[in-house]
Structure formats: C-alpha cells, structure tokens
Amino acid sequence: MLSRVADSIYWMNRYVERAENVARFVDVNLNLLMDAPIGMQQQWDPLVVITGDQKIFKERYGEATADNVLRFLTFDRSYPNSVISCLRAARENARSVREIISSEMWEQVNAFYLMVKEAADNGSLSDLHSFFPEVKMASHLFAGVMDATMAHNEGWHFGQLGRLLERADKTARILDVKYFILLPEVSDVGSPLDDLQWIALLKSASAYEMYRKCQYRITPIGVTKFLILNREFPRSIQFCLLQAEESLHNIAGTVTGTWRTSSQRTLGRLRSELDYTTIDEVVQAGMHEFLDNLQSRLNDVGHKIFDDFFSLQTV
Structure with a gap:
C-alpha cells in the first residue's frame, strides 16, 4: 500500500512541476523573440534539446519551426512530456490516491488538467501568451494547496x-x-x-x-x-x-x-x-x-x- 501511495504522490508532483517548467521555457522564448533584434533568426530547437527528446521530435515533426515546437511541447497527447500529457498523468496519479490526498488537492489538479485540455481541444496557438502564465500559476496553486491542506507526513515529503x-x-x-x-x-x-x-x-x-x-x-x-x-x-x-x-x-x-x-x-x-x-x-x-x-x-x-x-x- 505504502509503495503505491508513495509512487503516485511522488510522480503527481513531478508531472505538475514538469508541466510548469515546459510552460516556463516556451513562454520565455516567446517573449525573447519579441525583444530580439530585427532579423535575428528564431531559435526553437533549443527548447526541444532541453527536453532531451530531439529524436522523437524529428521523427514526428521534422523541422523545428515555431508551430511544430509549440504543438509538440504543449498539446501533443502522444508525447509523454508535453504539458497536456504531464497534467493527464498527474491527474491519474492523484485519482489513484484520492483517499490519501486532500479534496482541495484533487479539485486543483483536476481543474488544472481541464483548463489545459480545453486549450488543447480548441487547437489554437494564438492565445499562448496568456495560456502559459495560467499554467505556471495553476502549478503554484497546486503546490500551495498541498502545503496548506495535506498533513506534512511521509506522503507530503514524497x-x-x-x-x-x-x-x-x-x-x-x-x-x-x-x-x-x-x-x-x-x-x-x-x-x-x-x-x-x-x-x-x-x-x-x-x-x-x-x-x-x-x-x-x-x-x-x-x-x-x-x-x-x-x-x-x-x-x-x-x-x-x-x-x-x-x-x-x-x-x-x-x-x-x-x-x-x-x-x-x-x-x-x-x-x-x-x-x-x-x-x-x-x-x-x-x-x-x-x-x-x-x-x-x-x-x-x-x-x-x-x-x-x-x-x-x-x-
């Protein structure tokens, strides 16, 4: 029992943090391009390199264009480290230990996933400047809710x-x-x-x-x-x-x-x-x-x- 609970809580938090970090990288790159000198070549390949999954990206998308990288890192349901895949995995881990975590934690991770799913279902990349800050804030809210509503026992430490x-x-x-x-x-x-x-x-x-x-x-x-x-x-x-x-x-x-x-x-x-x-x-x-x-x-x-x-x- 302990092994299952510990594993689920550990990975639930890793996946939420991973989704936040992906959102950070992409959001900063979008803002960097707006501040960059005119004529500077856009650099999207480094964002794929950060993930360590260049081979998977090349097989599925080929060239590292803005649209390809954004879809790969954000809404690609078949890529396990995309924002939506991380949140789906975090919610499934949370579901498996609902009797252990607080109801507020479950509500937050569920709302977080549904927010990302709605954006993915819309399929538009035009509103990402507001989407990524929302992902970061939702991750912070989850961490805060966990700290405030879960006993600081071994589960919390995992x-x-x-x-x-x-x-x-x-x-x-x-x-x-x-x-x-x-x-x-x-x-x-x-x-x-x-x-x-x-x-x-x-x-x-x-x-x-x-x-x-x-x-x-x-x-x-x-x-x-x-x-x-x-x-x-x-x-x-x-x-x-x-x-x-x-x-x-x-x-x-x-x-x-x-x-x-x-x-x-x-x-x-x-x-x-x-x-x-x-x-x-x-x-x-x-x-x-x-x-x-x-x-x-x-x-x-x-x-x-x-x-x-x-x-x-x-x-």
Whole structure:
C-alpha cells in the first residue's frame, strides 16, 4: 500500500512541476523573440534539446519551426512530456490516491488538467501568451494547496521530493543548453544579444528579480553561480538538493526505520560535493561536462529512490 501511495504522490508532483517548467521555457522564448533584434533568426530547437527528446521530435515533426515546437511541447497527447500529457498523468496519479490526498488537492489538479485540455481541444496557438502564465500559476496553486491542506507526513515529503528533483534537473538543463548551443555565433558572447539571453534564462527560472536584488550586473559567472550554488533561492540546484535531502531523511526514518538508505547516500554525496564546490571549479572543469554529470547523478538519485521505496513488495 505504502509503495503505491508513495509512487503516485511522488510522480503527481513531478508531472505538475514538469508541466510548469515546459510552460516556463516556451513562454520565455516567446517573449525573447519579441525583444530580439530585427532579423535575428528564431531559435526553437533549443527548447526541444532541453527536453532531451530531439529524436522523437524529428521523427514526428521534422523541422523545428515555431508551430511544430509549440504543438509538440504543449498539446501533443502522444508525447509523454508535453504539458497536456504531464497534467493527464498527474491527474491519474492523484485519482489513484484520492483517499490519501486532500479534496482541495484533487479539485486543483483536476481543474488544472481541464483548463489545459480545453486549450488543447480548441487547437489554437494564438492565445499562448496568456495560456502559459495560467499554467505556471495553476502549478503554484497546486503546490500551495498541498502545503496548506495535506498533513506534512511521509506522503507530503514524497511529493516534495518529486517536485524538487524535477526542478533541479530542469535548472541544470536550461543552463546546459545556454552554454552549449543557444548563442548563434561565438562573436555574440558579451554582446547585447548575449545579455538578453542570460536575462531570459533567469526569467525562465523566475530568478531575474531575486538575482538583481543580490547582484547588479548580469554576468555568465554570476548567473550560473546563482542558479547552481545559491542556498536560499527556491529554484537553484543547491537549494533543491538541500530540501530534497531533508525530505528524504524524514521519509527514510519513518518508512524504513533507518537513516542510511542507498538513495540517502547518493543524494547526500551529491549535495555535500556542491557544498564545497566553487563556481571557478565548475568553469575550470567545463560547464557542459559539469552539468551533464550533474543530470546523470540526479537520474541516479531517482533510480535509488525507486529501489528503496517504490519497488518494495507489499506484505
């Protein structure tokens, strides 16, 4: 019973967070194109790269045009990581544990899905400038309702764990894409276009205002340090790992009666290494290499969590 409930709450929150993150990426890109210099080539392929599903996209759509990417990431019901597919999966997971979660949580995730389904059924891409902010706000409402109406027991901690690991992964992905392929030419580094894209990256993580309150200038080093190593901003990788480790600690002690599970050791090792990592060391090692390794290790944490908790045989 515990294994089923934990799995459903964990994935319900991962899917809601994933839908929000997809909405963030696309919304920021739409706004970036409006602010970009006249004649600049539109870049939609990086949004597909962030998902890691370039092969699926190429097979189904071919060229990365605005319409193709928007439909793929938003309303493609056969693509499991589109906004509508994530919300459908989140609602199904919520349905399976309705006796555990609060009625307010179920009502919110159900309303969230129906809002996205109505937009998908209409099939129009013309109102997306208002649609994506609504997706982000609905995700925030779900997280707030969960915090306010669900007992903060192991079920709540599993939800937190799913949300935080998904968030850390997506922050790493958008940073990796920026460093690896986003700029069209090397000569654009340090240009106004470069600054515009770093600002867009911060906005995709709702980090622009908080970054400017901490630092005056937009610099590549400053932005990457803020999004990787800041211990106070809710969407930074280090903050996510700190909070995820705390939830995992509470889960392990309650569910297994031990404080030394394989997932704890894996997550704790990664979090502690970040504690003693400097941004200079990250740059020296290679930003792409560092972020690629980080994503692999986050995936390993997810596998260990499955082995420790979700694959348990009920007695």
